[in-house]
Amino acid sequence: MIKLLRQSLLSASFLMTIGFSHSFDHSPAAYLEVADKPWIRGVNLGGLFVVENFITPYFFALTDCTLRGDFHFFPNQIDAPPTSSPLYKPMEGSNCKPIWPYPQDEWTLLEKFGDSKDIAREYMEIHWDNFLKREDITRLAQAGVTHVRVPIGHWIMGDILDSEPWISGEWKYFERMVGWCREENIEVWPDLHTAPGSQNGFDNSGRQANKPRCDGWDTNMTGATYAGNVLLPKNVWRTLKAVDDISAAIAKGNMTDVVTGFGVLNEPLWTCDKAIVKKFDDLAFDIVRRHMGDDAAVYIDDMFNPWGWNDIWHEEKYENTFMDSHIYQVFEDRLRGLSPYGHVEFTCDSSIQNVDACCYYEDKHSPTMGHFIGEWSAAFDQAVGPKLGYIMNMIRLNSVAPGFDRQIEPKRQEFLANYVKAQMVTYEGDVNVGSARGWFFWTFKTEGGAFAEWNFLRGLEEGWIPKIPDPYTASIDVHGSCRDILAVVTKDMSIVHQDPPPRLTSEQTFVGRSTEKSNRITFSIVVLSIVLGVCSVTFVKMKTKNGYTVLTNNRN
Secondary structure, eight states: OOOOOSSSSSSSEEEEEEEEEOOOOSTTHHHHTTSSSSEEEEEOOSSSSSTTTTTSSSHHOOOOHHHHTOOOTTOTTTSSOOOTTTTBSSSSOOOBOSSSOOSSSHHHHHHTTTTHHHHHHHHHHHHHHHHSSSSHHHHHTTTTEEEEEEEHHHHHOOOOOOOOOOOOOOOOHHHHHHHHHOOOOEEEEEEOOOOOOOSSOOGTTOOOOOOOOOOOHOOOTTEEEEEEEEEOOOHHHHHHHHHHHHHHHHTTTTOOBBBEEEEEOSOOOOTSOOHHHHHHHHHHHHHHHHOTTTTTTEEETTOOGGGGGOSSOOSSGGTTEEEEEOOSSSSSSHHHHHOOOHHHHHHHIHHHHHHOOOEEEEEESSSEEEEEEEEEEESBBOOHHHHHHHHHHHHHHHHHHHTTOOOOOHHHHHHHHHHHHHHHHHHHTTTTTEEEEEEESSSSSSSSSSTTGHHHHHHHTTSOOOOOOOTTHHHHHHOOOOOHHHTOOOGGGGOOOOBBSOOOGGGGGGGOOSSSSOOOOOEEEEEEOTTTOOOOOEEEEOOOTBBBBEEEOOOO
C-alpha cells in the first residue's frame, strides 16, 4: 500500500540503531527441506476494498453532484459502470463543481458525505462492483499467478462506531471475488490492512495522520485489559475482533478451499510496542486457525525490520506461517538517481539481504516459518506523491487526469522486463532458497498511465512482466540468476525520467563497497519524509559482513 503524508519533513524523523550477530547455516543442505514446496507467485488486489487515491484518482475527485447522489463519471474512469448502464452519466457537460481539497484516504472521502450514509454506500458500491472485473482474474490465472493478496478494512463486517464514517457492504463483493478465484484455481489471502486508531498513520490504514504514528492503536489504555501478562488497548482488541469476525465468516461461507491464508495486520509501525504486536500476532494466529483450520496459512508483518523476528513461531503448530516484508526502490531520492544497471545491481546485492534476513531458529532456517515479499513493483524513478498532487489538481481544473494515455518507450520496457525478472529471482532467494517462499506484486492495475509501472496487467500486455513459471519451478531456472540478468542490463540514463529530480545522482556516493569488514550485522531504520505535502519515505540502512551498504523501502 502508498502512504501519503501531509507534513513535509526534510530530515530524518526517526533513527534506531541495533546491533546483533548471527552465524546462519547457508549450506546447500539447509535449502533442501523447502525445495519441494510450491512457490507463491501473487498479485495484490490493491485499491479494491481499501481505496487509495494513486490507484483510482478519479474516484477521489468528488464533486457537489457526487455528494447529493447524482453520480457522474470521468472519461475512461476505471471503476465507472459500463457506459451502457443506466447508472452511467458523463462528467462532461454536467456542471458539477469539484469539492476541493479532494480527500486523501477512505476516512476523509467518506467524511465528505456527512450524514448521507446511504449516498456514500451507493458511491462505494459502484467502485466495489466495477473496479475488479471477471476478466482480470482470468488474465492473472493465465499469466501463472497462484495467489492474490486482498487488502481489507477492519470495518468490513460492520464493526463501526457512530463517530466513524466507515461504510460496510463490500463483503458480498469479496465473496464474488472468491468465487471467481475458485473458478480460476487462484488462492485468496485476505490482508487486514487497517486497524481502529491506525497502526501506522498511513493512508493505506484507512486514515492518514500528520506523521507516522501507532499511538492511536497501541497506546490509548482506556478500557484496556490484559491478555496474559500484556495489557492490550481497546483498539487492539477491536482489531482481534475483526480478525475473528472475518475468519469466522470465511469458514461459515465455505470459502476455505480458496481462502487458504490470512494476513493479520499490515505494516504496524516500527514505533508500535513490540510486546503488544507479538501478543496480538499470537492471539490472531489462534483465532484464524480456530476458524479456518490447522492448515490455514497465517502471515504477520515485520514492522519494517525483517532482522528482528527470528526465533519465533518455531513449534510444530506454526507450520505454514510466514513473515511478510515489503521492498521498493522508488521512494528515496538517492535510489531514484541510480542508472538502470544500478537498480538491478541494488536488487542483486542489497535486496537479497532483506530476503535472507528471515526466518531462522537457533541459527538454522526456521522449520515452520517462511518469508515472502508481500509488496514490490516495477516503479524505480518516479515518486508517487508529487506526481499525484499534480494529477489531482489537474483533474480539479480540467476534469482530465494528465498522463492518462502515457506510453512506455521500448527501451524502457526492455529494462522493466529485466528489472522485474531480477526481483522475481531475488525474492525467491536467488541461488539460495532458504526461507524465501515467493512474492506478491503491488498492484493488479492502476487508473491511466501515470503510474503504469505499478500495473501488473499492463505489464503483462506490454511484455515487461513475463509469464510466471509453474509453481514447482524456481524463477532462477527460467530467467537465470540475478547476476545473469544484470549482465545484459543497460547503463543508459536516457530511459530514466526522475520525478522529482534526486538531490544525489551519483550511484558511487550511495551504493558501493564499504571500507568496514565486519562479521557483525548492524542496521538503522531511518524514516525520511520528503513529500511536498504528500509522500513519505522509509528506508532501512544496514552494514553487513560483506561490506555492502543496503537500503530497503516501504511503500510510502
